[in-house]
Amino acid sequence: MDLQPERDLFRCYDCCIRCIGAVPYPSLVATLLCYAGVALFCGCGHEALAQTEVLVETYFARDPQDFDVMASFIKYFQFVIYGLASFFFLYGILLLAEGFYTTSAVKQTFGEFRSTQCGRCLSLTFIIVTYILAFIWLAVFAFSAIPVFFLFNMEHTCHSINILAESTPSINQHSWICMDARQYGLLPWDAMPGKSCGMTLASICKTSEFHTTYDLYIATFAGAGVTLLALILYLIPTTYNYAVLRFLGRKGIR
Numbered sequence: 001m002d003l004q005p006e007r008d009l010f011r012c013y014d015c016c017i018r019c020i021g022a023v024p025y026p027s028l029v030a031t032l033l034c035y036a037g038v039a040l041f042c043g044c045g046h047e048a049l050a051q052t053e054v055l056v057e058t059y060f061a062r063d064p065q066d067f068d069v070m071a072s073f074i075k076y077f078q079f080v081i082y083g084l085a086s087f088f089f090l091y092g093i094l095l096l097a098e099g100f101y102t103t104s105a106v107k108q109t110f111g112e113f114r115s116t117q118c119g120r121c122l123s124l125t126f127i128i129v130t131y132i133l134a135f136i137w138l139a140v141f142a143f144s145a146i147p148v149f150f151l152f153n154m155e156h157t158c159h160s161i162n163i164l165a166e167s168t169p170s171i172n173q174h175s176w177i178c179m180d181a182r183q184y185g186l187l188p189w190d191a192m193p194g195k196s197c198g199m200t201l202a203s204i205c206k207t208s209e210f211h212t213t214y215d216l217y218i219a220t221f222a223g224a225g226v227t228l229l230a231l232i233l234y235l236i237p238t239t240y241n242y243a244v245l246r247f248l249g250r251k252g253i254r
Contacts, residue, residue: 026237027099031092033230038088040223042081045144048216049074052147052186055209059196060181070186088227091133095234098126123242127235134231141224146184148221151214154179158205161198177201 053067053074061067161177178197181187196204204210 027096027234030230030234031096031099033226033233034088034092034095037223037226037228037230038085038092041144041220041227042085042223044216044219044223046078046081048147048213048220049078051209051213051216055204055213056181056186058209059204060193061187062192067187095126095130095238098123099234099238123238127238127242130231130235130238134228134235137224137228137231141221141228144217144221144224147217148214150184150186151210151217154201154210155205155214158202161202 053071056070057067157177157179164177178195179201180195182189182195
């Protein structure tokens with residue numbers, strides 16, 4: 001009886017099991033989260049900045065010169081977003097490849113495969129760079145909360161105006177409630193009018209530009225959080241794998 005087909009099937013099955021065992025699932029999940037977070041942050045952030053330029057220029061600044069600084073900042077940051085998207089696309093591939101390397105080295109998946117001193121040094125370099133990126137992205141995450149905070153306060157202020165308008169028909173009762181863009185650094189202090197008050201502010205909150213900008217900044221904030229989570233998730237298994245490789249190296253096993 002010929003047992004060759006069964007042996008080939010067993011070899012194929014054994015090869016599949018070894019390949020599946022070599023997949024660095026935490027690094028794979030971290031890479032997918034990183035791509036999703038960066039895409040959300042860059043895509044929505046780019047559109048949110050464009051909508052902010054329209055919103056502030058239309059309702060808070062009469063003189064175009066008052067808006068020059070912010071317009072320049074928006075254009076500059078949009079180019080930064082292009083660079084971030086390209087960088088994280090390449091860096092995500094490198095992190096995933098490094099995850100395959102450390103996982104294979106720890107599990108000895110490919111027979112006589114051994115980690116080298118150069119490989120461990122490269123892994124340590126990726127860990128340090130990712131730690132630095134995580135701290136930088138923590139600052140980006142905090143910074144992306146500022147426009148969400150501004151628009152949330154603006155929406156809450158408009159809600160208060162609408163309540164006062166329903167209870168007190170007099171315009172003077174709610175005309176003192178204002179939203180000043182200069183307090184948030186969006187415009188210089190000498191910009192005119194720089195703020196919007198009363199029913200004028202309430203009408204702004206009903207525009208599609210406001211709701212679109214608000215939703216885009218919330219998505220940008222969420223994207224920054226997902227990216228930060230991905231970097232932290234990547235650091236946990238990679239640091240563990242590097243520690244194991246270094247321990248085995250000291251024992252002379254590798």
